[in-house]
Amino acid sequence: MASSQGSSPAIAHVYRGTFVHSTPHTALQILEDALLGVDTEGKIAFIGKGEELNKLSQSCGFSPSEVIQLAQHEFFMPGMVDTHIHAPQYSYAGTALDLPLLQWLNTYTFPVESRFKDLEFARSVYTQVVKRTLRNGTTTACYFATIHTDASLLLGKITNDFGQRALVGKVCMDINNAVKHYKETSEESQEETCRWVTSGVCFPQSHISETIEEVNVVKKLFPDSESYTDVYLKHNLLTDKTVMAHGCHLTDEELALFRETGASLSHCPNSNISLCSGMLNVRNVLNHKVKLGLGTDVAGGYSASMLDAVRRTLDTSKVLTIQEPDYCTLSFEEVFRLATLGGSQALSMDDHTGNFEVGKDFDALRVNVAAPEGPIDLVQVDEPKVCDGALSESTAHTFTRTDMHNI
Numbered sequence: 001m002a003s004s005q006g007s008s009p010a011i012a013h014v015y016r017g018t019f020v021h022s023t024p025h026t027a028l029q030i031l032e033d034a035l036l037g038v039d040t041e042g043k044i045a046f047i048g049k050g051e052e053l054n055k056l057s058q059s060c061g062f063s064p065s066e067v068i069q070l071a072q073h074e075f076f077m078p079g080m081v082d083t084h085i086h087a088p089q090y091s092y093a094g095t096a097l098d099l100p101l102l103q104w105l106n107t108y109t110f111p112v113e114s115r116f117k118d119l120e121f122a123r124s125v126y127t128q129v130v131k132r133t134l135r136n137g138t139t140t141a142c143y144f145a146t147i148h149t150d151a152s153l154l155l156g157k158i159t160n161d162f163g164q165r166a167l168v169g170k171v172c173m174d175i176n177n178a179v180k181h182y183k184e185t186s187e188e189s190q191e192e193t194c195r196w197v198t199s200g201v202c203f204p205q206s207h208i209s210e211t212i213e214e215v216n217v218v219k220k221l222f223p224d225s226e227s228y229t230d231v232y233l234k235h236n237l238l239t240d241k242t243v244m245a246h247g248c249h250l251t252d253e254e255l256a257l258f259r260e261t262g263a264s265l266s267h268c269p270n271s272n273i274s275l276c277s278g279m280l281n282v283r284n285v286l287n288h289k290v291k292l293g294l295g296t297d298v299a300g301g302y303s304a305s306m307l308d309a310v311r312r313t314l315d316t317s318k319v320l321t322i323q324e325p326d327y328c329t330l331s332f333e334e335v336f337r338l339a340t341l342g343g344s345q346a347l348s349m350d351d352h353t354g355n356f357e358v359g360k361d362f363d364a365l366r367v368n369v370a371a372p373e374g375p376i377d378l379v380q381v382d383e384p385k386v387c388d389g390a391l392s393e394s395t396a397h398t399f400t401r402t403d404m405h406n407i
Contacts, residue, residue, distance in 0.1 A: 009041050010061070011040075011045055011062045013038045014037045014066065016033070016053075017070025018033075021355040027331065033049065033050035037060055044359065046060055047358060074367065076356075078353070079353070080137045080140075081346075082138045082294070084268055085129075085143055085144070087125070087130075088126075090125060090128060090132070090298050091112060092108065092112055093303070093304060094302045097302060100211065100277075102214065105178070107178075119150060126158050132304050139363050140164070140165040140363070142169070142243055144171065147170065147182065149170055149195055152169075169205045170193065174189055202241065203347070204237050205245070208250065208265075209254070210245070210246035210247075210277050212249060227254050233257060238263045239263060240348065243266055243293075246268055246297075247265045247285070255284070258288070263291075264345070265346070267285075268295040269301075269316045270297065270303060271297035273316070283317070292342055293347065294310065314332060317330040341354040363399065364399045
């Protein structure tokens with residue numbers, strides 16, 4: 001395309017059609033017949049209305065004939081954000097769901113994770129999970145790895161090679177009575193963590209109040225702390241870049257600490273049910289104004305699909321409504337926001353991604369609900385509308401910043 005005016009980066013692509021996203025004040029906003037321009041750096045250069053085509057083409061320096069028109073049943077949405085997924089556990093996802101959390105970890109998880117000292121094994125599994133999550137529309141992921149620094153660094157390289165935005169966490173663990181060779185001494189953990197953290201930015205991630213049994217174990221380990229959350233607080237691990245998974249059994253006082261520190265929660269409904277851990281009251285978390293995203297939590301959660309996380313979030317909310325009829329059930333619009341903008345806020349990345357705003361990365365999924373041989377049957381009753389359930393892993397093409405450089 002022609003160069004844009006002034007010293008701004010040139011316009012690389014312009015799309016016209018329907019765009020669906022969230023804003024901090026609107027859970028689901030549908031922009032019909034919209035124009036969106038992407039510059040050569042993969043940033044959103046402008047957003048306008050279709051009727052402004054001639055005006056925008058002159059001011060931004062592109063030819064109207066080069067505009068890419070979306071089909072009637074297509075739309076763009078932001079890439080989804082998985083705020084909690086265990087990459088090594090993808091190797092046994094969908095199996096071994098017959099035990100509660102702590103026994104599950106000792107019986108299945110730790111023996112498998114101990115194998116990731118083998119870099120070729122790690123490369124095979126990590127390549128599969130990154131490719132699969134991208135195919136499922138996850139453009140940003142917050143990965144748990146293992147205690148092995150080199151394998152964790154390899155996961156970071158693989159995400160970068162495939163163009164997936166990711167936070168990768170090396171596990172620090174000095175207690176493991178079930179698989180004794182899968183742990184570090186405190187000295188080893190400190191040494192390896194220093195080798196791992198090469199920049200001044202650190203995004204702590206862990207788990208909190210997943211099960212009642214876990215909460216009781218923490219009480220015994222840290223008897224001087226007032227709560228599970230207080231343990232992290234006393235060790236300076238609750239920051240505005242901290243992401244804690246689950247939180248099913250947090251008290252209101254603990255949620256207040258999350259709000260005060262700016263720490264985030266990752267809601268993992270599939271895992272919470274699959275391991276019989278508990279149910280997070282998302283409405284209560286939102287009422288406390290705590291940052292919240294969704295996570296697949298593979299392999300406690302059996303699916304690496306964020307659409308599954310969306311569906312399970314709605315299911316959990318409806319179960320809570322059955323138990324308490326006055327409960328304010330979540331809407332699909334609210335959960336859509338949690339899977340996109342909410343996730344980017346939870347990971348402190350909302351300056352770059354999460355929705356369609358000028359200056360942000362064009363991190364998007366192009367969805368076609370009428371794709372040939374797709375899983376959706378359209379029955380024409382009224383005018384076409386973007387509605388709940390209109391997404392599927394097999395109908396979307398993922399756009400990341402890497403794509404924008406390669407198209």
